[in-house]
Amino acid sequence: MADSLIDAAAVFTFAVHEALTRVASTQQLSVTQLRVLGILRDRTPSMAELADHLRLDRSSVSGLIDRAEKRGLVVRGTAEHDARVVTVRLTDSGRELGAELEAEVDRGVGELLAAATAEDREALVRIVGAMRRVGGS
Amino acid sequence: MADSLIDAAAVFTFAVHEALTRVASTQQLSVTQLRVLGILRDRTPSMAELADHLRLDRSSVSGLIDRAEKRGLVVRGTAEHDARVVTVRLTDSGRELGAELEAEVDRGVGELLAAATAEDREALVRIVGAMRRVGGS
DNA sequence: TATTGTTATACTCTATAACTATA
DNA sequence: TATAGTTATAGAGTATAACAATA
Numbered sequence A, B: 001m002a003d004s005l006i007d008a009a010a011v012f013t014f015a016v017h018e019a020l021t022r023v024a025s026t027q028q029l030s031v032t033q034l035r036v037l038g039i040l041r042d043r044t045p046s047m048a049e050l051a052d053h054l055r056l057d058r059s060s061v062s063g064l065i066d067r068a069e070k071r072g073l074v075v076r077g078t079a080e081h082d083a084r085v086v087t088v089r090l091t092d093s094g095r096e097l098g099a100e101l102e103a104e105v106d107r108g109v110g111e112l113l114a115a116a117t118a119e120d121r122e123a124l125v126r127i128v129g130a131m132r133r134v135g136g137s
Numbered sequence C: 001t002a003t004t005g006t007t008a009t010a011c012t013c014t015a016t017a018a019c020t021a022t023a
Numbered sequence D: 001t002a003t004a005g006t007t008a009t010a011g012a013g014t015a016t017a018a019c020a021a022t023a
Helices: A003-025 A031-040 A048-056 A058-070 A092-113 A118-133 B003-025 B031-040 B047-054 B058-070 B093-113 B116-134
Strands: A074-078 A086-090 B072-077 B084-089
Touching: A003 A031, A003 A092, A003 B093, A003 B116, A031 A048, A031 A058, A031 B072, A048 A086, A048 A092, A048 B003, A048 B084, A058 A074, A086 A092, A092 B003, A092 B116, A118 B003, A118 B058, A118 B093, A118 B116, B003 B031, B003 B093, B031 B047, B031 B058, B031 B084, B031 B093, B047 B058, B047 B084, B084 B093
Parallel strands: none
Antiparallel strands: A074 A086, B072 B084
16 A cells, blocks of 8 residues: 555644643643543433443543543443442533534644635545544544 | 545545555554654654654654564654653564564555556645645645 | 753653452 | 453653753
């Protein structure tokens, strides 16, 4: 596969990642915490499910949620069918912050893509669709 | 800008970032250390220039290079024109490891993009070209 | 005085190993 | 026994503030 393609993928990745870092850091959050807010927007997963989404060890997620809970962004709950399971959901304040940051991400990433043509932007959406069909994520 | 586009950018970014993390971790390296090896491939920058490339504080780069030097991947040198300046360059071993990992990155990222059409892959290269012309990086 | 780089410090993120509670 | 989650521990990565050496 052409070298310029791999380069492009890497440059794109670092640029978007940097935009995410910048947005998150306006609220003293990491990109991982930003992802947590995004994941919880329409889910109330168990710790294990959250770890799977993030592809992190459960012990890492324990610490992550400790810190997010301390900041009042999320709360731990219990699942009724299995007393071992801990669920995580957004607080109102977490949902509000998540929505704010999502808007900022839209703005920041949108800015990065503003110079591309509409056709090329559509190609990006198709690429990710193809990735998903193959990669399983 | 369409929501699916921003989503696609984020999903793409996390997928590539994860592939880079996976490759780097086969050698107990972070993505940042992997980037250092890539940056030094055809440059011998000062600490300040390296910090600019990585968009990190100089103190962060001091620690990064401490660890890379301890592993024998890079060496610090001096610039003849200014005794304050410290330069960084790859050792032979660092260059070799960098080449190995670059091949793995090509393979891993190439795999992610394998399902996309050639036309769409070309669009990605154009998108990054447009980003570069605007964004300054 | 200004700049380059390092050090001290503090915190987040991450994994591994050992543990507790529940199934 | 097996699974869900936490805790203890260790190390990397990052920034801020204070510093030393050089310009």
